[in-house]
Amino acid sequence: MEEFAALVDALVYTRSRNEKLRLIAEYLRTTPDPDRGWALAAMTDGLSFPAVKASTIRNLMMERVDPVLWVLSRDFVGDTAETASLLWPEPQADVTPPPSVTEAVDALASMTRVSVMAELPKLLDRLDATGRYALIKLSTGGMRIGVSARLAKTAFAQAFGVAVEDVEEYWHGLQPPYAPLFAWAADGAPPPDSGDVPLFRPFMLAHPLDDVVVDLEDYVAEWKWDGIRVQLVHAGGETRLYSRTGDDISGSFPEMAEALTFPAVLDGELLVRGSHQGGAAGGAASFNALQQRLGRKTVSARMLSEYPAFVRLYDVLIIEGEDLRELPWHARRARLEALMPRLPSERFDISAVVEARHFEHLAEIRSGARDEAIEGLMLKRRDSPYVAGRRTGLWYKWKRDPLLVDCVLMYAQRGNGKRSSFYSDYTFGCWDGDPDTGAELLPVGKAYFGFTDEELKQIDRYVRNHTVNRFGPVRETDRSLVFEVAFDSVHASKRHKSGLAMRFPRISRIRWDKPAEEADRVDALRALIRD
Amino acid sequence: MARHSSAMPADFSWIRAEPHGIHLAPADCWIDPARPVGRALVTHGHGDHARGGHGETIATPATLAIMELRYQTREGAAPVEYGQTIRLPGGVAATFIPAGHVLGSAQILLEHAGERVIVTGDYKRRADPTCPPFEVTPCDVFITEATFGLPVFCHPPVAQEVAKLTKALSDHPDRCVLVGAYALGKAQRLIAELRAAGHHAPIYLHGAMERMCRLYEDFGVGLGELRLVADHSKDDLRSTIVVCPPGALNDRWSRRLPDPITAMASGWMRVRQRARQRNVELPLVISDHADWGELTRTIEEVNPAETWITHGREEALLRWCQLHQRRARALALVGYEDEDD
Numbered sequence: 112m113e114e115f116a117a118l119v120d121a122l123v124y125t126r127s128r129n130e131k132l133r134l135i136a137e138y139l140r141t142t143p144d145p146d147r148g149w150a151l152a153a154m155t156d157g158l159s160f161p162a163v164k165a166s167t168i169r170n171l172m173m174e175r176v177d178p179v180l181w182v183l184s185r186d187f188v189g190d191t192a193e194t195a196s197l198l199w200p201e202p203q204a205d206v207t208p209p210p211s212v213t214e215a216v217d218a219l220a221s222m223t224r225v226s227v228m229a230e231l232p233k234l235l236d237r238l239d240a241t242g243r244y245a246l247i248k249l250s251t252g253g254m255r256i257g258v259s260a261r262l263a264k265t266a267f268a269q270a271f272g273v274a275v276e277d278v279e280e281y282w283h284g285l286q287p288p289y290a291p292l293f294a295w296a297a298d299g300a301p302p303p304d305s306g307d308v309p310l311f312r313p314f315m316l317a318h319p320l321d322d323v324v325v326d327l328e329d330y331v332a333e334w335k336w337d338g339i340r341v342q343l344v345h346a347g348g349e350t351r352l353y354s355r356t357g358d359d360i361s362g363s364f365p366e367m368a369e370a371l372t373f374p375a376v377l378d379g380e381l382l383v384r385g386s387h388q389g390g391a392a393g394g395a396a397s398f399n400a401l402q403q404r405l406g407r408k409t410v411s412a413r414m415l416s417e418y419p420a421f422v423r424l425y426d427v428l429i430i431e432g433e434d435l436r437e438l439p440w441h442a443r444r445a446r447l448e449a450l451m452p453r454l455p456s457e458r459f460d461i462s463a464v465v466e467a468r469h470f471e472h473l474a475e476i477r478s479g480a481r482d483e484a485i486e487g488l489m490l491k492r493r494d495s496p497y498v499a500g501r502r503t504g505l506w507y508k509w510k511r512d513p514l515l516v517d518c519v520l521m522y523a524q525r526g527n528g529k530r531s532s533f534y535s536d537y538t539f540g541c542w543d544g545d546p547d548t549g550a551e552l553l554p555v556g557k558a559y560f561g562f563t564d565e566e567l568k569q570i571d572r573y574v575r576n577h578t579v580n581r582f583g584p585v586r587e588t589d590r591s592l593v594f595e596v597a598f599d600s601v602h603a604s605k606r607h608k609s610g611l612a613m614r615f616p617r618i619s620r621i622r623w624d625k626p627a628e629e630a631d632r633v634d635a636l637r638a639l640i641r642d
Numbered sequence: 643m644a645r646h647s648s649a650m651p652a653d654f655s656w657i658r659a660e661p662h663g664i665h666l667a668p669a670d671c672w673i674d675p676a677r678p679v680g681r682a683l684v685t686h687g688h689g690d691h692a693r694g695g696h697g698e699t700i701a702t703p704a705t706l707a708i709m710e711l712r713y714q715t716r717e718g719a720a721p722v723e724y725g726q727t728i729r730l731p732g733g734v735a736a737t738f739i740p741a742g743h744v745l746g747s748a749q750i751l752l753e754h755a756g757e758r759v760i761v762t763g764d765y766k767r768r769a770d771p772t773c774p775p776f777e778v779t780p781c782d783v784f785i786t787e788a789t790f791g792l793p794v795f796c797h798p799p800v801a802q803e804v805a806k807l808t809k810a811l812s813d814h815p816d817r818c819v820l821v822g823a824y825a826l827g828k829a830q831r832l833i834a835e836l837r838a839a840g841h842h843a844p845i846y847l848h849g850a851m852e853r854m855c856r857l858y859e860d861f862g863v864g865l866g867e868l869r870l871v872a873d874h875s876k877d878d879l880r881s882t883i884v885v886c887p888p889g890a891l892n893d894r895w896s897r898r899l900p901d902p903i904t905a906m907a908s909g910w911m912r913v914r915q916r917a918r919q920r921n922v923e924l925p926l927v928i929s930d931h932a933d934w935g936e937l938t939r940t941i942e943e944v945n946p947a948e949t950w951i952t953h954g955r956e957e958a959l960l961r962w963c964q965l966h967q968r969r970a971r972a973l974a975l976v977g978y979e980d981e982d983d
């Protein structure tokens with residue numbers, strides 16, 4: 112437990128992604144089984160101990176610390192786990208040495224709501240403050256130490272020199288402490304057997320097209336739809352829907368989980384049916400409509416009928432045990448087309464191939480596409496296999512030109528890591544009326560990229576010289592600098608005072624030349640809403 | 643020494659907490675006043691206790707020297723040695739006793755009409771190579787600070803924190819460790835502790851640290867070889883310890899350093915959120931104030947009839963006094979701040 116506690120502590124203070132990877136990889140390499148597997152489960156949210164709740168910790172403390180001193184301490188520290196770890200009375204008598212992670216996990220798993228009040232203190236008594244912090248975080252779930260599941264898996268791959276796509280693929284069929292995964296990665300055992308489990312397969316991804324021109328003899332074009340990329344997997348009589356990150360989102364889309372009834376792995380775009388766009392092409396609603404459905408644990412009948420989901424298929428990876436990923440795209444496409452009659456049409460359609468005579472023609476088609484459900488084009492090499500990750504030259508995404516608006520810099524905040532000495536996160540606004548007759552700026556978005564290092568230095572200097580107010584890491588500026596902000600779309604939002612939210616805003620140009628009064632008005636932005 | 647039982651009237655009307663300091667009426671004299679007065683007794687040189695512009699300033703020679711460095715004036719300086727008792731007008735006697743906080747820091751024992759009051763200023767109980775240790779002195783009223791007056795504050799042994807620092811240094815030979823430390827006291831104590839731990843390499847300073855370090859050396863506190871960052875290139879600074887004021891940690895100034903590991907030496911580093919707010923990667927829990935255990939132990943050892951609490955988290959210390967059947971009250975003083983400590 113001491114090593115795990117030291118790791119948790121170091122991760123809390125580390126801002127750099129590379130350093131976090133290094134710390135986790137080092138721990139995974141040097142820690143024995145099954146401790147490292149349990150630790151990995153803790154970092155990827157794979158552990159749950161129903162007997163231990165935040166209130167359990169509070170109740171334990173009430174038995175040991177004056178309630179007034181507890182409240183004053185908790186208010187100052189701001190975190191129950193940390194306060195408890197610091198206030199836990201050091202045991203008087205000699206105690207047994209600290210438990211291993213495995214011992215702690217076993218003990219926690221065997222606790223009940225009743226026994227926890229007697230059993231958890233025995234573990235806490237064997238640890239120092241750092242160890243207690245790690246134990247309480249681990250036992251109450253959700254470590255929240257700035258490590259995503261993806262980061263932990265990447266660290267795992269780095270620790271043993273294996274591909275993170277392989278880790279993702281095997282991961283989903285396994286339970287903590289992932290013994291077969293460690294045996295494979297660390298000791299060269301055969302890969303874990305996926306068997307009859309609906310496993311996630313890592314997605315094939317695209318590079319931005321940028322300045323590349325491709326020959327349409329070699330590449331085929333498809334629309335890139337503005338939903339969320341999903342993978343549908345049916346195996347062992349069960350269907351699961353996975354997001355880009357491999358999260359199981361079947362619960363939010365039960366109608367999709369029911370729609371695939373034979374063993375297969377399909378790749379497509381999850382969309383919601385909408386009436387106001389797409390028309391005969393099989394209308395999809397905007398991303399905003401889809402958002403109504405995301406992240407819900409339970410789905411009401413009303414939700415299902417108002418925002419019915421469907422998947423527009425791009426590709427097929429596996430059919431009835433036959434792995435098609437090595438086949439060229441055109442062969443997989445033929446198999447996909449042949450498959451369509453077996454799928455219910457209200458839940459599935461196929462992403463149409465865009466016919467173009469040559470590249471210039473394609474560019475014309477792209478710039479003419481005004482459907483909101485289209486994000487741009489995909490270009491796929493006709494002879495390319497389906498490979499995990501982003502492989503140069505196989506797939507390109509060619510996004511539609513972004514929308515642009517001129518905004519005024521209002522607040523700047525210090526960045527993280529390497530950028531911590533720079534004001535690099537910007538909140539900008541548009542006018543709520545005519546600036547000459549006393550209109551005010553309303554914040555419309557935030558962006559922290561789109562500029563070069565040199566520009567960052569210039570903006571940083573500008574912010575320091577034009578500060579009118581400071582709140583902790585944030586500076587309010589005198590509202591004199593104009594940014595040209597690029598974004599993909601804009602939606603109505605009740606959460607923001609301006610009533611709208613931009614998708615993917617980024618700084619496209621710094622308009623040193625432009626007076627703030629000439630920046631755009633909120634109305635101009637509102638006119639672009641297409642919900 | 644227990645005075646709870648004596649039939650002493652809880653009078654002490656000669657000493658009063660005013661919003662801007664503690665006032666001794668018979669002597670018309672103030673302790674650590676927040677604004678200029680005719681005559682001031684000053685416990686130590688930190689900015690929230692020592693201010694310029696008084697007609698007469700009574701303090702230890704080191705505190706006076708620190709004030710001179712900060713305010714460029716020695717007018718009205720009246721030095722008092724530790725243990726020396728001075729007679730003030732109106733029958734008040736004042737004795738300066740080591741407080742163990744920083745160079746020159748003192749508790750002030752005040753005696754009048756048979757009543758004894760101690761004002762601690764800031765203090766700590768740990769050993770500190772840069773100043774003499776706190777002396778427990780009996781009194782009727784103990785006026786204590788409470789900067790770290792919450793039971794979560796328990797400062798670890800300083801050697802353990804210094805070891806964290808030297809380990810980070812040897813783990814990252816291409817980088818430097820940049821330590822934010824309060825320019826008066828913390829910086830010199832940290833350097834002295836590093837020397838005691840066998841770190842004899844040159845230590846590099848932010849320009850704002852230089853004169854105070856020299857003053858410490860003039861008072862006989864050896865700090866080893868110190869160099870100024872400004873005189874050296876990025877490459878020179880690899881694998882070194884650099885000390886700067888906390889305010890410079892995330893400042894543009896630090897861009898001249900080779901990929902610094904950001905550390906900070908402060909009692910607040912005990913709380914993770916405090917460290918993260920400052921972007922600190924290597925928190926060093928080193929404080930020049932008493933932690934909760936020391937605050938409460940000191941009250942028990944001094945065993946006063948009453949405890950008055952000046953600044954910090956007085957609510958929790960009041961609660962502790964109440965739980966332990968000790969008379970206590972909080973003084974509403976203004977102008978004392980949390981030092982970056």
Ligand SMILES: [Zn+2]
Binds near residue numbers: 691743
């Ligand atoms: Zn002080």
Ligand SMILES: [Zn+2]
Binds near residue numbers: 688690691763787
């Ligand atoms: Zn103070």
